[in-house]
Amino acid sequence: MWNDRVELSGKCEYALLALIELARGHSNGEPQQIKQLADRQNIPDRYLEQLLATLRRGGIVRSVRGARGGYLLAREPWQISMQDVVHCIDGTEMQRTEAIDQQSVTIERQILVDINVELCKAVEDVLAAYSLQDLLEIRENRASTDLMYYI
Template sequence: MELSCKSEYALLALLELATHYQSGEPLQIRQIAAQQNIPDRYLEQLLATLRRCGLVRSQRGAKGGYLLGREPWKINLLEVICCLEGSDSQSTDQDSGNKTTLESNLLREIWQEGCQAANAVLQKYTLQDLCEKRDAKRQLDIMYYI
């Protein structure tokens, strides 16, 4: 189980949008890309996918850009990853053409249990939780000198 580059970039972009959620002003692709160090063209594709899933919405015009589709506390990490990777991205290939053995079935069962545990963790955390964790870590990183 790995976090793909696609999912990582999308989560970083959504984190940036969640950070600016209270202002209600849309962010342009180049702003998000510069802040999170994401290639512009790739981000454009990711945001289009996220828009189709309803996780972001776009606003046209001179002051246009992207906004979260819902409140940051209502978007969990699992739905973001499922939007980008598909809902069965962590499943194993059930019909590989090989003979099914007791051992291979056992490995599949354990893999499924691991995927279910990972999904439970991802479903537990929202974009709001990410913002709060980031802010807490930033506070810890601040050093005071006398």
């Protein structure tokens, strides 16, 4: 049994929730304000402000100044992968490999290190496979299913 699960960090979850909201409004070209995004996804305003600043520096969103300003996606939703977001928010280091004393390296330990590398690659492949457009489409499909009435 696993003691640890492979899961997105809280920061990444919040960033992805905000980005899905930005993707929803992407086609109209209107910037969305932090307060709107935070209220829709129940994210603390100040925290979201920091995340959006990080995403802006990473080239995932852009900001528009002024009274009607806010945030927009910097690219099309299909061009932004979950991997892009995770790397921007958490960095690219997925493995938690410890410095191994070369004298203590055993065949068995090397096998486990190799499997861990394979696991990290599988996670990276899944993150790369989903774009914001994919997440938006999944969201829309689930929302329409939830609205169906059964007789």
